[in-house]
Amino acid sequence: MFARQVYFILQSMRIQWKKPEELKKLQEKRLKKMIRYAYEKTALYHKKFRELNLTPSDFNTLEDIKKFPYVTKADMRDNFPKDVVSTECDVSQCLKATTSGSTGQVLPIAYSRAAYEYYMAVSYRNFAALGFKPWHRFAYTRYEPIKIGSQFLEKFGIGQRKFISVFSEPEEQVAQVKAFSPHAITGYPSLMIEWAKILKDQGNGIHPLFVRTEAEILTKEAKKFMEDVFGCELYEEYGSAEFVHLAFECLHRGYHIPSDSIFLEFLKDGEEVSPGEEGEIYATSLVNYAMPFIRYKMDDRGVPLDELCTCGRGFPLMKLVVGRDDDFILLPSGKKVNPRLVIPVFELASGVKEFRVVQEKRDSITVDIIPDSTFTETDKNNLENSLREIITEPVEIMFNLCEEIPHGRHNRPRPIRSRVRE
Structure with a gap:
């Protein structure tokens, strides 16, 4: 109503x-x-x-x-x-x-x-806290579009929004955002950084008032890179499907x-x-x-x-939330490795389109990588050396180069996943 x-x-x-x-x-x-x-x-x-x-x-x-x-x-x-x-x-x-x-x-x-409807009111309030106005346009990337809105008001330039499907190719996503020219963008950090890489190669072309990320860990390295490319401040929101909004900047x-x-x-x-x-x-x-x-x-x-x-x-x-319990890599000694130390190794690495680190045992981890055409054996060795500087205990690191990293229909994979418990 x-x-x-x-x-x-x-x-x-x-x-x-x-x-x-x-x-x-x-x-x-x-x-x-x-x-x-x-x-x-x-x-x-x-x-x-x-x-x-x-x-x-x-x-x-x-x-x-x-x-x-x-x-x-x-x-x-x-x-x-x-x-x-x-x-x-x-x-x-x-x-x-x-x-x-x-x-x-x-x-x-x-x-x-x-x-x-109340959650959507809270969503608008969270945007307004960053300077968003009713006549501003925003683009968002999710698995499904927001279920409530007013097409009548959108005809008059109020509450205009653009849904960008996560299932589209990053280049197509960027093209859609460029065509829409939003004042605000919100989405997953892992996707936003892909957009930033593409935009940097293209000489940008998007000038939002702000970008907001949600649902995944955002490292300071990725944050700085995206702010430099988008030319605006980047903010975070802590949300979940169960409660929609848990905290906002x-x-x-x-x-x-x-x-x-x-x-x-x-x-x-x-x-x-x-x-x-x-x-x-x-x-x-x-x-x-x-x-x-x-x-x-x-x-x-x-x-x-x-x-x-x-x-x-x-x-x-x-x-800010540090991470879920199963985002931390647990070493043989019992020491925990913060995911915020591991993720930057891959985010801006050469030749890496998407990655995931999975730990099944304390003494081994598997690194899944979707490489692009420029990825080389040297790039893989550089990644392993960087990981060894963080994971200082005897842990086997296995690399798996693949064409796709499987994940659920409504669950974008977290980049670090440990199934080891204390």
């Missing part, structure tokens, strides 16, 4: 300027409503709450959330749709998305239309948690970490009643902060 979309946009734009105390009260109100709804309308949460002798009346303040059980991707996937989708919802009428975990098994996600570089649509916890050994300390992220949706996510284990890490951004928004801040 167009009127509801406009209402959500206006509401979300006002909410961001509320004081932290007001936002906490709003979270408590929405979280209490979500817990009661999930208990009454979904079998999974009803069962989990009852197993701990909990009812919705046991939640009164945000501190009470720690009493309630968390859920995993496996919980949601194995019980979809019967026990996790609201009994009031017809799954066939819901808006849908999918996401894949480290096993490659797909988790279907159902959104109510109202929830998706503003012009002041604060990394804001949109606490009107989500409640985040940062835990270590089940306890909340102190500000400035790294913890595992657990997320609760405050708006999607079709398929409630309460204390959902994200398998991501982040750092909560106890300060406010100089932009004046009341949203809590966090530091």
